[in-house]
């Protein structure tokens with residue numbers, strides 16, 4: 358049986374959730390973001406509930422890429438670094454991301470991957486807190502965040518230590534040894550969301566810096582880095598920001614820390630004057646000092662298309678719709694699939710939930726595969742989670758409705774028992 362599920366906030370205005378698809382269609386008819394869907398190229402017959410893993414293709418990308426390739430690269434050649442603004446692209450796109458995460462212009466730069474940016478900022482944070490040696494994080498953090506922190510600690514050979522605790526012990530573990538508290542804002546499995554402002558304040562009271570990983574927040578959940586007085590952050594370009602496979606990530610450094618911050622990867626692109634070719638390193642002013650090597654211009658251009666789309670929509674309307682989509686999904690699964698023992702792994706309260714919903718089920722893997730076969734793309738997270746992302750920019754309420762009907766049919770017909778569905782691919 359399902360865990361008992363309270364009624365969502367006002368998904369059904371206090372009454373029973375209607376039984377007709379027309380209910381979802383009516384929600385689409387009044388959706389203030391409905392027109393945004395046209396700005397994406399979505400395959401026919403697919404309900405895409407995995408935009409939290411890889412965002413879909415913005416309609417403007419093929420033409421933008423064709424221009425960058427044929428005109429800027431093909432014709433402009435090396436002159437395009439100046440003529441077409443390639444050299445400024447990492448800061449320009451960073452500035453476009455800033456309003457989505459409550460940052461100011463000049464506080465965000467696009468570079469490398471989340472993993473590499475974590476390394477740079479963790480090392481920089483340790484150096485900014487001399488006399489303190491601990492990186493504090495939680496066991497449920499995204500694996501790359503844990504691996505990178507451990508790798509850095511190993512490299513520093515005894516001068517730093519990684520302290521990994523359960524979530525409920527984080528506040529108590531904030532002592533005078535902690536240099537930096539490093540957390541993911543939204544849990545990648547369950548979508549559970551930390552109180553970013555409260556934890557930032559707690560870390561500051563303990564004299565520590567905070568590094569937030571916004572990979573599952575940026576573009577889906579409002580983040581107010583400035584309001585929370587946050588120090589450092591990183592985030593992903595290929596999830597809700599729709600930057601394309603392997604899109605570069607972003608890094609945030611609060612303005613007040615920028616002057617003192619040093620990247621451990623001192624590449625020429627982070628130099629104050631790369632084209633002086635000086636033998637002496639001088640960091641660029643501001644967040645640009647986090648750049649290391651030459652930016653991947655094709656990928657940055659693609660990311661710019663995705664970011665521009667979301668920034669124009671505004672994060673508050675995106676969040677409103679995201680909450681309504683996830684509320685409808687939870688209510689519908691609770692009603693339609695009650696017989697099959699799905700247990701909600703995400704917080705029931707939307708205030709504590711990001712833009713995804715996860716259900717536990719012992720046969721999660723083949724059920725997800727059976728759904729994919731029917732055109733409903735979600736994903737599986739070990740050991741027993743079905744995970745569904747609800748990107749508000751292109752999903753419709755009718756998609757939510759239809760996805761739940763597909764899930765019901767998969768369970769009713771036991772389609773997930775097909776032996777070939779148990780075979781796991783390299784990427785799950």
Ligand SMILES: *Cc1c(COP(=O)(O)O)cnc(C)c1O
Nearest residue numbers: 470471472499541545570572593
């Ligand atoms: C997706 C994700 C990453 C990805 O890191 P990359 O190095 O850019 O591949 C990192 N952290 C979290 C929390 C994520 O969700």
